[in-house]
Amino acid sequence: MEFVHVSDTHLGYSQYGLSERANDFFEAFKEAVDYAVDRKVDFVIHTGDFFHSSRPSNRVLIQGMELVKRLKEAGIPVFVISGNHDRGSQVRDVSPLSILQPVGLHLVDGGVVEYDGIYIAGLKYISKAGLRQIELDRLFVEFLEETGEGFRILMLHQEFQPFFPESNLNLHTLLPEGFDYVGVGHYHVPQPPAQIKGSTVVYAGSTEFTAYNEKEDRQGKGFYHVKVKDGKVEADFVPIKNRRPFINLSVEGDRGLDELVSRIKESVEALNSEKKPVLVVKGKVKELSFREILSVLEREGLTDRLLHVQLNLTRDAGLSGEGLVVELQEDRIREEISRLIGDKALSEKVLEVIDSLKSFDTVEEAKKFLKENPELLDF
Ligand SMILES: [Mn+2]
Known part of the structure; x- marks a missing residue:
């Protein structure tokens, strides 16, 4: 038995206000879907933040439908839970994912479904206030009691220890023995599979950057291909191949603008991608303005070769008070x-x-x- 575990696809996110970025999110998700179809896996699980918003536009809903339909036509069911981005209001409205149910999406926002002798339990994202109303450990046991003999999956979308050391939800104490695979979403950095209470626990990470992070870039963005043979679970990370490149550079002080420009040039030339890169520049500057940096890039003909320039610069405190950034803990x-x-x-x-x-x-x-x-x- 094989399945794909994908998470945090944030479909519909037009990062930097750019339609190209919204398209990147669609293409990354589609790459995971195409992979599942090509490899003829038995099913797909998605652990939340399928959509970026609880009110996706009509265009984005159609994109979601297209992806679910592609899997359905290949005979691959997809099971999903709502994340914090797409759960909708509990009181006023339902999750936008319920719109995709008639085209074949299986929403498992608090219960257990059985598919071909496999039991899939799921819980949508629960806020901190909501968590005080329920006992997760008891709920997990209840889920377990609803399953029969067979492979048991639990889908969650929360911050858990030991992955989030500051969380007060610890999987070592909350999880009962009995689940074979626990797929978790919310954390956008993919985590290597962990063994907890006899179960393989995987944070699949997001398929694209919602906020650029160089550590994540080194690891790659992607999803997991899970193979189960003779009771053994093997989860392999599959990186998204056709991803928009990010160039990440830092600048210190006000000197070095020329050097920065030549580093940008070098990086742009070294790339081998159909997609124009996003440039992220970070660091502390004294007087250099964003406009100055942009005008140098323009003069050097670099702006046409970049999709977007993201300047994450802070003013070096100690000079003028203007734009002073006080870094508080x-x-x-x-x-x-x-x-x-x-x-x-x-x-x-x-x-x-x-x-x-x-x-x-x-x-x-x-x-x-x-x-x-x-x-x-x-x-
Ligand atoms: Mn997310």
């Missing part, structure tokens, strides 16, 4: 927010919204996401 900021709000449940909700905005590169994108997901601000 993150936990100090969190403490201060909690103190200002006072109410514990409310401040946790606000911090959760802030956490979900951390996966964006720009304020504009974060704003757009909030507009598309008004239930997040439904306090």
Whole structure:
């Protein structure tokens, strides 16, 4: 028995406001689907954030339908849970994934389905406030009791220890013995398979960058191909091949602009991709303005060879007060927010919204996401 475990495809995310990036997210997802079809796997599991938004546009819904239909026509069922990005409001609305159910998507947002002697349990993303209302360990046992003899899969979309050391959800204590494979989403960095309570636990990672991270770039973006033979589970990472390249450079101080430009040139020339790269420049500058950097790139004819330039620069404090960036410790900021709000449940909700905005590169994108997901601000 073989299956593909894919996660966090964020279909419909037009990063940097670019339709090319939305298309990249579609193509990366499609590469995983094509792989599943080519390898004739038995089924596909998707562990959440199928869509980037709980209100995907009509065009994006059609893209989602196309992918599910392609699998369906190949006789490959796909099982999915809702992530924090696409779960919809629990009170007012349903998950946008339910729209794809009539074309063959199996939404397993809290229960167990049986397919060909395989039991697939799933739970949608649950907020921190929601987690206080339920006991995950008991729920997992209930799921287990609903299964029969056969391969047992559990799909989740949360931050868990030991992968997230700061999480208070620990799989070592929450997970009962009995599941064979636990597929987890939410963490965009793929993790090597771990053995916990006799089960193979895998964070598949995302198929594209929602926020660029060089460590992830080295590891690649992709999905897992899982093979089960004689009770043995083998999960292999499959990188997305046709991915848009990112050039990641850093700049220190204001000197070195010429050097930076020649490094950009070199990097662009070294690439062998049909897709124009995204350039990410980070570092601390004193007086250099974004406009100056962009005008040099333009003069050197580099802007046409790049899809987008993302400047993550901070002003070196100590010179003028203009644009001064004060780097505060993150936990100090969190403490201060909690103190200002006072109410514990409310401040946790606000911090959760802030956490979900951390996966964006720009304020504009974060704003757009909030507009598309008004239930997040439904306090
Ligand atoms: Mn995600």
